[in-house]
Amino acid sequence: MLADLPGSTDYGILSPDGETAYLLSDAGRDRPALLAVRRVTGSAGTAARRVEGSAGTAVRGVEGFSGAAARRVEGFSGTAARRPGVTPPDGRHRPAWPGLPGGGPQSYGAAAGREHAVAAERGEAVPTGLEHGVPTGSEHGVPGGRRHGVAAGPEPDGREHVVLAGRDDAELDQFALTPDGRWAVLVWNEHGRSALAVLDTGTGAVTPLPPLPADVVTSIRMSLDGATAVMAAESPDQPSHVLLCDLATGRYEEVAGLGRLAHAPRAELIEFTAHDGLDLAAWLYRPPAVQGPAPYLVYLHGGPEDQERPTFNPLYHNLLAAGIGVLAPNVRGSSGHGRAFREADDRELRFHAIEDVADCAAELVRLGLADPGRLACMGWSYGGYLTLAALVAHPRLFRTGIDVCGMSDFESFYARTEPWIAAAAVGEYGHPEQDRDLLRALSPLRRFDRLEAPLLVVHGVHDTNVPVHEAEQAVRAARARGVVCEELLFPDEGHEIRRPANRAVFVGRVVDWLTHHLVAPHH
Structure with missing residues (x-):
């Protein structure tokens, strides 16, 4: 059946x-x-x-x-x-x-x-x-x-x-079933942070568990006796670790991990209104010991249906140590805020998502956190695309930008990406033939005559999701216009930078680039 x-x-x-x-x-x-x-x-x-x-x-x-x-x-x-x-x-x-x-x-x-x-x-x-x-x-x-x-x-x-079990104010992120099927432990996504509850599958009764000692649960399993939930969890100030929860008492115990980092900043959830009245949210990381408006990076996640959550991110830690703050938003199209929000960037609505990036920069300035002359934009995958799109839509808003594995032109992207990715992208961006004019209007490469900000382009040579051709043509176009543009290619990586040595190179290069463009000129 x-x-x-x-x-x-x-x-x-x-x-x-x-x-x-x-x-x-x-x-x-x-x-x-x-x-x-x-x-x-x-x-x-x-x-x-x-x-x-x-x-x-x-x-x-x-x-x-x-x-x-x-x-x-x-x-x-x-x-x-x-x-x-x-x-x-x-x-x-x-x-x-x-x-x-x-x-x-x-x-x-x-x-x-x-x-x-x-x-x-x-x-x-x-x-x-x-x-x-x-x-x-x-x-x-x-x-x-x-x-x-x-x-x-x-x-x-x-x-x-x-x-x-369903809620109007949260999304079910994960669940685990006890071996006898009597109980289910629910992991709710509440505005990005995790919360636990226990469901009686027989009666439907849901009992919340005490607040977690970590921000995000990334996986969950049940012990063989059904008494303990075993979780991998992390927070901005603590890498992934193993956390146990006794379902009878609601007591948590950390059994494996490095512990919390001393003096590591916590993530703050801020909410603000976009240009068209839509409610947006972002995670704010303030640089320590910085007086007055500071340099800030707007970091954009991939997807576009991913979600920025308060997890452990070594890049953020290194940027904060260099005196650069981070704002990591969930612009329209992100998960975690319901279907209507997730679909609010589909096709022609993509232009509003690009404007959301500018709204993020404006909010940092409005709050008195950021120096408007020292703003940068960066993103991975779809976030890389959004970075390029924001740089050409608002040529003088950001002092610099970093594109990591992002699409630069939809025509070449559809022609070279995996067939299943191209097919799934139709609902998001448009049909490569039927919506050709729309896709050209959405493609940053078609507007590179407006690019002014120095650009760092990062890509894995073996990327089949967003082929490296997207990076190569962006670099050529930027340099042809006379824009400062550097390229960082990893010959042994694909769509993600996985090898520890390469990650160290990546983080170091990004921090050096942003320090040079946002901090050094003001010493």
């Missing part, structure tokens, strides 16, 4: 008896929640369901049933498919896709305007019978009172979908 769910599902695990799947899913909601998909003997199931939303939505499947969750792949041939694995009751983990041990993304072609289901055993995309959203069966509601799809046909053995 097919377990059809509205929205997207990122993670799931089966109950010990195999009758219930607990899923981390937005379930058609504004924010991710905990969803239970239970067997209902004798009821009619659903073969497929049309999912509302923009074209280019990823196909996600959940392993462990005789079928897999299906998502529409309409609007663009080759829309991305992704199927995260789910641990079966026997503890064995099957590959999410044949030939991809441990799971991973895979592309499946889909004729425009047709839905496809994912066959669990073969990992194939097959038509469901829905064409252009027209069903062959009857409509079905979704728990919660909102209709999110239409049924393509009944299955002899059905499932019911029940939202067990």
